[in-house]
Amino acid sequence: MDGHTTEIRFAATMAAFGHAFSELRRALDQTQLDEATRYQVELVFEEIVANILRHGSPGGATLAVRVELDVRDDRVLLTFVDNGVPFDPCSHPPRVLATALEAGGLGLGLVRRAASHLDYRRTPQHTNRLVVTVPAARSRAVG
């Protein structure tokens, strides 16, 4: 299905994360994305939301997260908005080797590999807004 858009709002807690992930997967069930693209979309969702949970609120307040899934012909746009501390993933060096674990950034490295483009800005409303573009392929039609 082209032009498929879904918005998911949830609190940045592990329980809500699980429910939001299920909601994302139900939305992806409605698309014709192939398995590999779908995996990359889920991986981006996993890593960005996990990062918000772990690092977005040093003071411990529960954050609000909004994720928009926009499935287009040749790409999938994932937009993440959260009210956590400013964090620009584009400004962090990519680290993809497991041996660089101690330095952090393993998850962001996976996001960079999955994405063709990342666009971050801090909004006037003091939220982080990150748009991740994942190149898309379609499952072949059967029959």
Add this chain to the structure above:
Amino acid sequence: MEMHVKDVDGVVQIALVGRLDSPGVDQVETKFTARLVPAGANGVVDLSGVEFVGSLAIRMFISVGRALARKQKKLVLYAPRPLVNQVFESVSLNTIVPVAADYAAALAAVRG
């Protein structure tokens, strides 16, 4: 997330089933670590039932693998699905925690 455990000839065999995303790791990490590290047992982990892994799962495997290595024991993963294996390969997990094709290869690696 399900975890099934058997002890066979001194090797702890663990089968993980489900999704190793953050909620999945949150459910299983304490049990997984507790089953392997305190006893200092060699472990082989069947990943054929795991649909998804993210970086937290990779961190869990590396953490347990390194803890076992300090006790001269090994952790070996086996039979990951192709998309899961692609994630492992993208971070060179095999340089720290061996990833085998099947159970026989995992057993050979853990005893080798």
